[in-house]
Amino acid sequence: MTSQSHRLTSGGLIDRSTPLNFRFDGKTFSGFQGDTLASALVANGVKLVGRSFKYHRPRGILTAGSEEPNALVELRTGARREANTKATTAELYEGLEAASQNRWPSLRHDVMSVNQLFAPIFVAGFYYKTFMWPAKFWEMVYEPAIRRAAGLGRAAVAPDPDHYDKAWAHCDVVIAGSGPAGLAAALAAGRSGARVILCEEDFALGGRLLSDGGIIDGLPAADWIARTLAELGSMPDVRIMTRTTLFGVYDGGTYGAIERVNDHLPTPPEHQVRQRLWRIVAKRCVVAAGAIERPIVFAGNDTPGVMMASAMRTYVTRYAATPARRIALFTNNEDGWRTVETALAAGLQIAAVIDARPDVSPAHRSLASTNGFTVLHGSVSGVEGGKDGVRKISVSLTGGARAEVEADGLAVSGGRNPAVGLTSYHRGRPKWRNDIAAFVPDGAPPGMVAAGAANGDFGLGACLRDGFEAGAAAARDAGRIGNAGSTPVADDEAFSLTPLWHVTGKGKAFVDQQHDVTASDIELAQREGFESVEHLKRYTTLGMATDQGKTSNVAGLAIMAAVTGKSIPETGTTIYRPPYVPVAIGAFAGHHRDETFHSTRLTPSHHWAAEQGAIFVDTGLWKRAQWYPRAGEKDWLESVTREVKAVRSGVGFCDVSTLGKIDVHGPDAGVFLDRVYINTFSNLAVGKARYGLMLREDGLVYDDGTTSRLAEDHYFLTTTTAKAGLVIQHLEFCRQVLFPELDVQLTSVSDQWAQFSIAGPKTRDLLKEIVDPAEDLSNEGFPFMGAREVALRGGIKARLFRISFSGEMAFEISVPARYGEAMARNLMIAGKPFGVTPYGTEALGVMRVEKGHVAGPELSGTTTAADLGLGKMMSTKKDFIGRVMAGREALVAPDRQVVVGIKPVDKARRLRSGAHIIPKGQTPGPDNDQGYVTSVCFSPTLDQWIGLGLVERGRERIGEIVHAHDPLRGEDYDVELCNPVFYDPDGGRQRG
Amino acid sequence: MRIVCPFCGERELGEFSYLGDAKPVRPAADAGEEAVYEYVYLRDNVAGVMSENWYHGGGCRSWLKVTRNTLTHEISAVEAAAGAGARQVAK
Numbered sequence A: 001m002t003s004q005s006h007r008l009t010s011g012g013l014i015d016r017s018t019p020l021n022f023r024f025d026g027k028t029f030s031g032f033q034g035d036t037l038a039s040a041l042v043a044n045g046v047k048l049v050g051r052s053f054k055y056h057r058p059r060g061i062l063t064a065g066s067e068e069p070n071a072l073v074e075l076r077t078g079a080r081r082e083a084n085t086k087a088t089t090a091e092l093y094e095g096l097e098a099a100s101q102n103r104w105p106s107l108r109h110d111v112m113s114v115n116q117l118f119a120p121i122f123v124a125g126f127y128y129k130t131f132m133w134p135a136k137f138w139e140m141v142y143e144p145a146i147r148r149a150a151g152l153g154r155a156a157v158a159p160d161p162d163h164y165d166k167a168w169a170h171c172d173v174v175i176a177g178s179g180p181a182g183l184a185a186a187l188a189a190g191r192s193g194a195r196v197i198l199c200e201e202d203f204a205l206g207g208r209l210l211s212d213g214g215i216i217d218g219l220p221a222a223d224w225i226a227r228t229l230a231e232l233g234s235m236p237d238v239r240i241m242t243r244t245t246l247f248g249v250y251d252g253g254t255y256g257a258i259e260r261v262n263d264h265l266p267t268p269p270e271h272q273v274r275q276r277l278w279r280i281v282a283k284r285c286v287v288a289a290g291a292i293e294r295p296i297v298f299a300g301n302d303t304p305g306v307m308m309a310s311a312m313r314t315y316v317t318r319y320a321a322t323p324a325r326r327i328a329l330f331t332n333n334e335d336g337w338r339t340v341e342t343a344l345a346a347g348l349q350i351a352a353v354i355d356a357r358p359d360v361s362p363a364h365r366s367l368a369s370t371n372g373f374t375v376l377h378g379s380v381s382g383v384e385g386g387k388d389g390v391r392k393i394s395v396s397l398t399g400g401a402r403a404e405v406e407a408d409g410l411a412v413s414g415g416r417n418p419a420v421g422l423t424s425y426h427r428g429r430p431k432w433r434n435d436i437a438a439f440v441p442d443g444a445p446p447g448m449v450a451a452g453a454a455n456g457d458f459g460l461g462a463c464l465r466d467g468f469e470a471g472a473a474a475a476r477d478a479g480r481i482g483n484a485g486s487t488p489v490a491d492d493e494a495f496s497l498t499p500l501w502h503v504t505g506k507g508k509a510f511v512d513q514q515h516d517v518t519a520s521d522i523e524l525a526q527r528e529g530f531e532s533v534e535h536l537k538r539y540t541t542l543g544m545a546t547d548q549g550k551t552s553n554v555a556g557l558a559i560m561a562a563v564t565g566k567s568i569p570e571t572g573t574t575i576y577r578p579p580y581v582p583v584a585i586g587a588f589a590g591h592h593r594d595e596t597f598h599s600t601r602l603t604p605s606h607h608w609a610a611e612q613g614a615i616f617v618d619t620g621l622w623k624r625a626q627w628y629p630r631a632g633e634k635d636w637l638e639s640v641t642r643e644v645k646a647v648r649s650g651v652g653f654c655d656v657s658t659l660g661k662i663d664v665h666g667p668d669a670g671v672f673l674d675r676v677y678i679n680t681f682s683n684l685a686v687g688k689a690r691y692g693l694m695l696r697e698d699g700l701v702y703d704d705g706t707t708s709r710l711a712e713d714h715y716f717l718t719t720t721t722a723k724a725g726l727v728i729q730h731l732e733f734c735r736q737v738l739f740p741e742l743d744v745q746l747t748s749v750s751d752q753w754a755q756f757s758i759a760g761p762k763t764r765d766l767l768k769e770i771v772d773p774a775e776d777l778s779n780e781g782f783p784f785m786g787a788r789e790v791a792l793r794g795g796i797k798a799r800l801f802r803i804s805f806s807g808e809m810a811f812e813i814s815v816p817a818r819y820g821e822a823m824a825r826n827l828m829i830a831g832k833p834f835g836v837t838p839y840g841t842e843a844l845g846v847m848r849v850e851k852g853h854v855a856g857p858e859l860s861g862t863t864t865a866a867d868l869g870l871g872k873m874m875s876t877k878k879d880f881i882g883r884v885m886a887g888r889e890a891l892v893a894p895d896r897q898v899v900v901g902i903k904p905v906d907k908a909r910r911l912r913s914g915a916h917i918i919p920k921g922q923t924p925g926p927d928n929d930q931g932y933v934t935s936v937c938f939s940p941t942l943d944q945w946i947g948l949g950l951v952e953r954g955r956e957r958i959g960e961i962v963h964a965h966d967p968l969r970g971e972d973y974d975v976e977l978c979n980p981v982f983y984d985p986d987g988g989r990q991r992g
Numbered sequence B: 001m002r003i004v005c006p007f008c009g010e011r012e013l014g015e016f017s018y019l020g021d022a023k024p025v026r027p028a029a030d031a032g033e034e035a036v037y038e039y040v041y042l043r044d045n046v047a048g049v050m051s052e053n054w055y056h057g058g059g060c061r062s063w064l065k066v067t068r069n070t071l072t073h074e075i076s077a078v079e080a081a082a083g084a085g086a087r088q089v090a091k
């Protein structure tokens, strides 16, 4: 184990009583509770953390937050391995394992760093330029080579073993960030009585106060934070969520947040989720997301050991870890100097301060002389060093002279960019503020306001005032008018800045370190005509990595502005889009994966069917019994054939509860149905059922089903399983929007009734055992297409319909859904003497094809009523949905493809749906394609494969031999067009 | 997006489904093919404020007329369809 060579002996917000062991690239280190992986690596003197994307350059840690472009690792192993994890935000835990990315065979000896020698081909636009090469070369040589050479981490290859959750929250005010502005906003809003949610992406609250300290209300920052959290904790309506990043804003005051519930543990505790995706609905939002210190672009600025000045303070103050022992500072502003004070207080040596401004204050001069370091006026023009870190820094002095500084760390401060992501997500464009040389929010999505550093107010006092006012105003706007009390008070630090973006020098100067975009790439893009920021971004990939350019975008714009001779605001910004930080797809999916990808609906008799060993098929959300295999049956076909034969010779039953069922009530119910079906229902006698067909308004068939009239003002209609939800929506539209004058009400009762089809010549015998003996089930007492309520033995009321889909004597019986399973069991018991056989959807389908009934494959959304052979049902005496458009020329053309029966000429041949119908003797092609086979089955009754198809002028061609062409399966054979009703064409069996 | 259903109150987008422009009126039975063709196929593609049909399928099953700005998604009015609601039969 390596000792923590770069850990200060005291201080920091780490728990030294809880040491933690972790592994990085196979080597064991130790850190403390309260560390991030980055701070623990810093404490162990590890400078080289990864290799860069294109050039495989050695990279270290640049920042201490979620803006980190370099220190990306593969965290965890196996199925939990997560690529591109920022070491700067990954909390340390006992046993953490991380590996560096983009190196082979090892981080220190990476053979791919020869990519640097091929740098000319990796310049801006290299993807576009290489796409110009011959396609073969790209596929076989170039792409595989790039994939090996360039890229980020490796994703896990096994399914994610963890759970993710999604949740809603509602509040008056949501606050992003718990720095001084965020805490002040929470205080003001909470005291006003608002329901507050405060989201902080860090695991500790306080934001920059944790690194920079300060005096607030006369208290040291840590004490003020403690006092504030105690006060907020006493407010029942204030909820503080740590490890939670507000990543997006959506319409209607809805905010997306990702809570890393258990990412700080090796694995989530049992029954707990790894992450939770929040949708927070808030009346107001205060964005107190702070500002991000920005780099200055110079040659070698990616050398390990070059670090943002504020990040260096964070490592020293918050984590008591020292990134370097002899530090140089390169700054263009006053804020950078705070790093000098922090380093000196920690006993570190300052090598020099390189200040790009014309002058520094006398106080700084005396600090320099007291502590024995020099202040150089100028800029850093180069860094000497490598994978072991910074060794020497070259300085171009104002006036032209050069100097060199020996140091093992270089802190850089180029000013601050307010985090304008959230405020710009509704196509907002931030505006330029000259005094801080940065973009600040220019308005925000409705209900949102930025406060503190996120709004360009960098002073501690200003942040507190700004946040407090924003919190109080947000509460007021949300109708909470309690007394907000007094504003926390602190002094404002000076922030004098002379803009400096890019120092020219020899060697690569990186703008976007994660995507390896250099200053010269931007200049090249400009020379090649890609000046618009949106083009610049895509051509160079600037800002398109997982860090979304948080440390690079503005510098890129500034360099483009300089080479085009425009100002930065004229150059403009690209469109900002959520998420603000990467969010795992698993979090968006939540529990919607694997077997819970969608909800599953079980039929009322499901458990009984499962006991019978039924094979189930997914039908939309439903699981339906497909067939019931019996011992000794060798395949599904044998089972299905047995079921069909049993029905046709005896009696069988099938759960058809998945049909959509709608009760239609009201004096105008009949008129309403006349308008939505092509045929007439107002003249249907009470106690009768009728088949109905609906069109869409464009004249094509929408759905079919049977409708029964149970009373003068009460109809009951069924829809297909697939359209159950859509038909009620369509009918409600007709009722509420098209025909509001009709006195009619619709009730979806699909889930209220369990419905069974009972079919076969012995159906009546079976029913007599189920139905109260007082009910007349004779052909006269309950004729074909009869429908009425009946009492069952035992007193339960049921709805009984004498309708048939199989061509057999058949009934459908509905009982309240809670009796569905009992009904199935009863049918089995009562039907035993008659050899009752449960049948599944396969046998149901076989019998409907034998009988020539159309179903889903024929109701394809392209067929008319006439195509289906149902044209005569269309009433000419009334208006109905789809009537006018159904009369269009093309929809009544004589050469339309219509439903016809199809059977192979060779009786032994299997017919398959999807085969194309071609005139006999012709070569198949698009010009002579006359239709296709829609439904097929093996008919046990005819002892051969049969089918239905849509064929041009099919009904006029009965008896014609045509050719079935099936290029998908490589089959060609002759078939005969025939009457689609293969079974009992005169209908005697179903009427008997 | 959130829609204030006149019956259920403010609900989130996932409870609703969208049909489209609420302006076209279904022609009378004798209006002729041209009128029906226009009703079925011709729609304005409004960049701005538009009145739309939405269905509260995840709630009360009412059809709603929603006035929405297609550029900003701002909803300025929501009313129930003429025939929505149990006792709202328009005579």
Ligand SMILES: [Zn+2]
Residues within 6 Å of the ligand: B005, B006, B007, B008, B009, B056, B059, B060, B061, B062
């Ligand atoms: Zn509603």
